[in-house]
């Protein structure tokens with residue numbers, strides 16, 4: 060199948076590396092440019108079962124990753140729900156994940172460590188300028204992440220409403236339980252994701268509503284209350300795209316001789332912030348489009364965009380809405396704790412096997428069963444205080460959680 064000649068991929072994160080690997084494996088002439096190559100990008104590093112199932116090399120590669128067994132959710136009032144995750148979630152250091160994907164790409168693509176400073180030209184004749192050299196290409200894959208200026212040049216830039224601010228720490232330590240805490244009035248959450256040799260702990264919120272400093276203050280208070288020692292921790296901050304449904308509808312993700320993938324395309328779940336699966340998947344879909352003469356936009360429309368638009372539409376209600384007289388976030392955590400049926404639903408959402416589109420229907424169909432579970436449940440436990448001790452903060456080990464499976 061004929062296609063573009065030399066393809067330049069700008070950015071070697073998960074999206075760029077995956078695109079380069081798949082295109083090179085299909086026999087294309089690929090040049091990948093990344094200013095840092097394998098680096099510890101600010102990220103949780105959580106990879107869901109959906110991604111692990113679709114891309115088995117993520118499970119089977121001989122690299123370090125941490126398998127997660129339990130999850131603890133904390134509601135805005137401090138109520139905690141702990142449960143076993145019976146679906147697989149792997150937490151990767153981003154340096155490890157990026158290296159793994161770049162090594163796959165290096166099997167067929169030319170990889171150059173360079174920061175691309177400008178792109179000029181048109182389809183079939185792009186000129187790329189970098190610090191030490193210049194390159195030409197017929198086709199451009201923009202995989203430079205959330206801050207890539209080339210998105211704005213070729214499509215339209217993200218507006219502040221399309222972005223989340225994030226702040227976090229890499230903290231020495233490990234574990235096998237994810238912590239996720241929702242806060243009052245914030246469209247976002249705090250996470251503590253244990254990796255093999257450190258924890259990635261962070262907080263995200265809409266860029267327009269929070270500064271890095273205010274997020275850091277809230278995160279510090281949470282981590283101190285949970286007994287985490289920040290004396291050897293390394294601070295980070297970054298932006299995460301979480302485009303509005305309108306942006307996902309209107310911004311073109313491909314044009315004559317170019318395409319956007321991953322964060323540069325804004326392909327992130329606006330509720331959870333999950334972007335790694337969408338980065339890898341969008342790159343794979345672009346490679347399929349370019350090697351099988353199919354439409355990338357149509358492949359995205361068929362597979363990823365409806366779900367991401369639904370997440371973008373639901374995010375405000377999820378974080379700020381009420382359900383039966385209580386904040387949705389409070390209900391989610393308490394019902395996950397009280398009902399085995401809803402715990403299963405939460406697990407499926409975490410795994411990615413339950414999408415947002417069938418969620419409402421499944422929720423309402425399960426209500427009679429949930430009502431029975433509540434009716435015959437033991438007396439409700441009292442709320443765990445919002446500032447627990449270290450022991451209670453760390454109590455959700457897999458062994459301790461087993462009885463709640």
Ligand SMILES: Cc1cc2nc3c(=O)[nH]c(=O)nc-3n(C[C@H](O)[C@H](O)[C@H](O)COP(=O)(O)OP(=O)(O)OC[C@H]3O[C@@H](n4cnc5c(N)ncnc54)[C@H](O)[C@@H]3O)c2cc1C
Nearest residue numbers: 070072073074094102103104105175203204321322334335
């Ligand atoms: C704090 C935080 C926590 C997150 N946690 C999770 C999580 O737990 N699970 C999850 O699924 N997602 C998470 N995400 C989202 C995830 O990190 C992104 O969706 C993912 O990294 C997107 O991959 P990408 O390849 O599109 O972009 P990136 O990973 O950002 O890669 C872009 C690459 O392009 C390079 N680059 C940029 N500009 C240029 C240039 N001009 N020239 C050369 N190279 C360039 C950069 O060096 C970089 O390597 C998180 C994001 C943040 C900010």
